[in-house]
Amino acid sequence: MAEKGDKAKAMAGGTDILVQLRADRFRIERLVDVKGVPEMMEISYSKKDGLTLGAAVPCYKVYENKEIAKAYPGLYDSASLIGGIQIQSRASIGGNLCNAAPSGDAIPTLIAYQAIANIQGPKGKRSVPAEQFCTGPGKNILEPGELLVSLKFPAPKAGTGANYLRFIPRNEMDIAVAGAGVSVVLANGAIASARIALASVAPTPVLATEAMQYLAGKAPTDEHVERAAELAKKAAKPITDMRGTIEQRIHLTGVLTKRALRTAISRAKEA
Amino acid sequence: MNTKTLVSCKINDTDTDFLCEPRQSLLECLRDVLSLTGSKEGCNDGNCGACTVILDGRIVDSCLVLGVEAQGKQIITIEGIATAEGLHPLQQAFLEQAALQCGICTPGFIVAAKGLLDREPKADEHRIRHWLAGNLCRCTGYDKIVRAVLQAEEMQAKKK
Ligand SMILES: Cc1cc2nc3c(=O)[nH]c(=O)nc-3n(C[C@H](O)[C@H](O)[C@H](O)COP(=O)(O)OP(=O)(O)OC[C@H]3O[C@@H](n4cnc5c(N)ncnc54)[C@H](O)[C@@H]3O)c2cc1C
Ligand code: FES
Ligand code: FES
Numbered sequence: 551m552a553e554k555g556d557k558a559k560a561m562a563g564g565t566d567i568l569v570q571l572r573a574d575r576f577r578i579e580r581l582v583d584v585k586g587v588p589e590m591m592e593i594s595y596s597k598k599d600g601l602t603l604g605a606a607v608p609c610y611k612v613y614e615n616k617e618i619a620k621a622y623p624g625l626y627d628s629a630s631l632i633g634g635i636q637i638q639s640r641a642s643i644g645g646n647l648c649n650a651a652p653s654g655d656a657i658p659t660l661i662a663y664q665a666i667a668n669i670q671g672p673k674g675k676r677s678v679p680a681e682q683f684c685t686g687p688g689k690n691i692l693e694p695g696e697l698l699v700s701l702k703f704p705a706p707k708a709g710t711g712a713n714y715l716r717f718i719p720r721n722e723m724d725i726a727v728a729g730a731g732v733s734v735v736l737a738n739g740a741i742a743s744a745r746i747a748l749a750s751v752a753p754t755p756v757l758a759t760e761a762m763q764y765l766a767g768k769a770p771t772d773e774h775v776e777r778a779a780e781l782a783k784k785a786a787k788p789i790t791d792m793r794g795t796i797e798q799r800i801h802l803t804g805v806l807t808k809r810a811l812r813t814a815i816s817r818a819k820e821a
Numbered sequence: 822m823n824t825k826t827l828v829s830c831k832i833n834d835t836d837t838d839f840l841c842e843p844r845q846s847l848l849e850c851l852r853d854v855l856s857l858t859g860s861k862e863g864c865n866d867g868n869c870g871a872c873t874v875i876l877d878g879r880i881v882d883s884c885l886v887l888g889v890e891a892q893g894k895q896i897i898t899i900e901g902i903a904t905a906e907g908l909h910p911l912q913q914a915f916l917e918q919a920a921l922q923c924g925i926c927t928p929g930f931i932v933a934a935k936g937l938l939d940r941e942p943k944a945d946e947h948r949i950r951h952w953l954a955g956n957l958c959r960c961t962g963y964d965k966i967v968r969a970v971l972q973a974e975e976m977q978a979k980k981k
Contacts, residue, residue: 561887568846568885569866581843583890610879634955636870636933639879640886 554580555694562590562606563640565633566649589699590644595621600705605644605698610635612643622703623817624712624731628659631716644698650684650754651725657684657755658731658747659714665703671696681747684754709736711818713810716749717802719793726750727794728802730782732810734770736818741765746778746807751786751799758782758807770815779808830891832857833901841888848872850888851898859899859928863957870956873929873936874898880936882955899928902935910976911935911969920969922960930956934970942977944970 558580561567570576584590590606595617603612612618612629619626625643632641632655646656647667660680667678672695680701683690692698716729729749735742744765746758761781768774788799825840832855841850848865851857851874863869865884872883875897902909911931914920921927930953937944937952944952949970950963958966 563885564887565867565885568887571844572865583887633867634870635936635952636873636880636882636955637867637885639876639881 554578558582558695560584560648560697562642562645562648563608563637565637565641566645566651584697587699592700593618596705597621598705601625601703603643603701603703605648605700606642607644609633609638609641609643613638621706622663622712624659624662624714624733624814625656625703627712627714628656628731631655631714644701647680647683647701648690648692648698650686650688650690652687652753652755653726653729653750654755655714655716655726655729655749658729658749659712660701660731661747661755661757662712662714662731662733662745663703664745665701667698668700668702669696670699675699677702681755681757686753706821707735709742709818709821710734711736711814711816711821713813713817715806715810715813717806725793728786728788728799728806730803730806730810732807732814734765734811734814734818736770736815739769741768741770741774741815744778744811746782746785746811748782748786748803748807751788751803756785756787758785760784761807765811770818772812775808775811775815778811779804782807826889828889828892830893831895833897839888843887843889845888846884847874847876847886847888847891847896848883850891851883854888857898857900860932861925861928863925863929868957869926869929870933870953871926871929873932873956875932875936878939880933897932897935899932902931909935910973910980911938914969914972914976915966918965918969918972920961920965926956926958926960930958930966934973938970938974938977942974944974946971 559578561581561583585606590604592604595601609629613626643656646654665680667683669676712733714731716726718724731747734744761778765778783800783804786800786803790796829838839854861871863871867882867885874883
């Protein structure tokens with residue numbers, strides 16, 4: 551990889567990169583299959599240390615893992631939404647993040663869970679929070695020769711719940727017109743903290759910070775959830791394209807945030 | 822870049838070696854190198870499922886797998902679905918339910934459905950529809966396909 555610089559690319563499941571290469575989106579001299587690297591295929595979870603998810607682990611291994619499904623329901627949601635079964639046999643969460651599509655269905659979830667991207671390159675290792683990873687549509691912070699090795703999810707605190715929801719025109723297999731990934735931590739009957747990350751409403755996934763700050767310390771009531779959803783709409787700076795208009799996307803952001811918060815809260819109560 | 826790689830794998834339970842270019846998809850290798858033309862190319866970008874094969878027990882779109890990735894793997898294609906005794910229950914049921922018109926999508930549907938029945942022989946209609954969402958059919962409207970899969974489940978259950 552280092553030798554070919556930006557003429558080399560990594561491939562995990564290939565469900566983005568093979569399509570892009572075939573469409574002549576760019577030309578490269580070397581494609582490196584990272585699935586052969588053991589760290590890239592690692593899944594290790596413990597209640598104390600949380601989850602380390604290798605960058606190339608395919609989605610089905612995430613959602614078929616009962617421990618992960620229980621500890622990180624938002625991750626389960628994202629992994630089971632990406633493509634159909636054939637795609638899920640191959641597509642990875644790491645590839646979804648590296649591809650950095652504004653609509654990437656795993657990215658808001660990574661941000662909501664405060665996942666850390668473990669990166670390795672010719673100059674050594676570094677770790678970057680998921681919300682800083684994407685820098686523009688299809689662009690990420692990786693330098694030439696750098697690879698995403700794994701994603702580290704902190705152990706969920708007691709009373710954590712999460713959910714990812716998206717809106718697509720079809721029932722399955724489509725690109726999100728808007729998406730919301732949220733996590734909440736309940737303590738002593740109140741929302742101790744909340745995170746809300748939005749997809750498809752800006753060049754990169756964004757945090758709805760105002761809504762997050764509003765929820766901290768509030769009771770988990772519908773009234774507060776609705777107010778937070780209104781505030782989340784302010785963080786959405788979408789464009790109009792063939793999939794949806796600005797107005798529709800802002801409206802959807804509110805609806806999805808509200809529903810995702812409700813589900814996350816009820817999951818937190820059961821957790 | 823154009824030097825060919827030797828790939829050794831098992832296709833439909835037969836040890837197979839083939840030469841492929843690094844850029845060739847598994848679908849191209851199956852069809853153009855190995856003359857296994859049952860797997861179809863619909864879209865060549867992962868949307869239609871016509872190229873579905875079973876790779877180490879998981880259904881994948883062979884257009885989105887590189888030929889070189891087959892090294893050491895087990896692959897089942899539509900050509901490997903029928904048994905020594907005759908048609909697979911899925912094939913029989915697709916015929917009986919008239920679950921095909923032009924037939925381009927059929928190999929993909931049958932291989933994908935086999936991937937489901939091998940794991941979940943009693944999948945209900947909802948599960949079948951969800952599982953087959955990665956397969957497109959422009960002719961039949963899906964109902965007959967789903968009915969055929971349900972019938973195949975019954976046929977399999979009776980056989981046992
Ligand atoms: C039919 C179809 C349906 C789809 N549906 C959805 C959907 O519903 N939601 C959604 O979000 N996406 C969807 N996608 C897009 C794609 O499947 C996902 O983005 C998937 O998560 C990509 O993962 P991958 O492992 O296949 O990535 P790859 O294609 O292997 O890689 C993607 C990009 O990341 C880079 N990369 C991969 N691994 C690394 C690494 N370890 N280090 C550095 N760079 C790396 C590659 O160079 C490439 O640029 C769909 C794609 C298809 C073809
Ligand atoms: S040809 Fe492979 S999915 Fe359409
Ligand atoms: S029978 Fe023609 S596409 Fe399905």
